Amino acid sequence: MPENTGAEPNGEQQPQQQAGVLSYLMTNKVESALWMTRLGSPYGFYQRALISNAATSxxxxxxxxxxxxxxxxxxARLFLEDSCHYxxxxxxxxxxYPITMALVPVFLFALLHACTYTRNVLNTMGPNSIQIVRxxxxxLQEQQTNILRFIACTEIFLxxxxxxxxxxxxCSVFLPIVYxxxxxxRYASRRNPYCRTLFTELRMTVEYLCNKPQCPGFIRNICVKAVAFISRLAPQVAQQ
Incomplete structure (x- = not known):
């Protein structure tokens, strides 16, 4: 009997934690569904990952x-949403045709969003629960800005x-038009300015390299024309 009394508090605490997590998941049904689809995205095959991302979006x-x-x-409001974009x-x-590079933004967004919600779930279990996961x-969250910049870079180079x-x-000519x-x-996104920022930084880098005396004249002309052409294609962005 004395041996069993020492184990009772832990035995009672675990069901209470499980009930708390279940209650949190049921209270936030949509967020919980998003979390589950995010967790499923990185581990599926190409089409399964994209289907999972489509469901999440x-x-x-x-x-x-x-x-x-x-x-x-x-x-108009619909196309302003990042979820609509993805x-x-x-x-x-x-x-x-499968492009492995296309899975990079899907995986990284899934990782960031899953981490955020997993932290919320851990908080319902207690402030010191599963420290290694925390x-x-x-x-990962310390690197969030770098991850978002890498996603934007991938979007551009796709x-x-x-x-x-x-x-x-x-692929057909239709794919480049739609992409x-x-x-x-993405360039005009209100919530995520990284694509716009990366375009600006890439333009400044190309212009800096072209203005160097070592740059051959014909390469400079090609780059200047390419930058001018891409700049004309950029959409107007409202001041926020």
Missing amino acids: ALRLHQRLPNFQLSREFL LMFSIIFMNS SIIAK MPTVFFMMFTGK YRFLTL
Whole structure:
């Protein structure tokens, strides 16, 4: 009997923690569903990962804009949402020739979002629960800005990849057009300015290298024309 009394508090505490976690998950049903789809994204195959990301984006979009309306104003608000952008991204690459690079933003967004919600779940279990997981999450979140910049860089360099695929016959001319539309939406994003920032930094880097005396004249001319052409394609962004 004395041996059993020492184990009772731990035996009672575990069901209480489980009940608390279950209650938290049931109270936040949409967020919990997003967490589960995010956890599933990185480990699936190519199409499964994109389908999982599409499901996550659709849930998030429904959360942001719950009342669908068939109007120009609603559609304008719809295309301002990052969730709409990545629902579009998933649909674009889900039915195209597999591009491993396309999974990079999907995986990294899944990682960031899953970490945030996992931390919330751990908080319901107690402030000192599973410290090793908390430590990993903290280190990842310290790198959040660098991860978002890398995602933006991947979004940008997918454009020339898609063009190359078109010239090699691995996709139709329709894919670069649709992906260009996705990229303009990312450039004008209100919540995530990293794509716009990376475009600016890349332009400044190219201009700096072209202005060096060592740069051959014909390369300078090609780069200057390319920068001017890409700048003309950039959408107008409203001042915020």
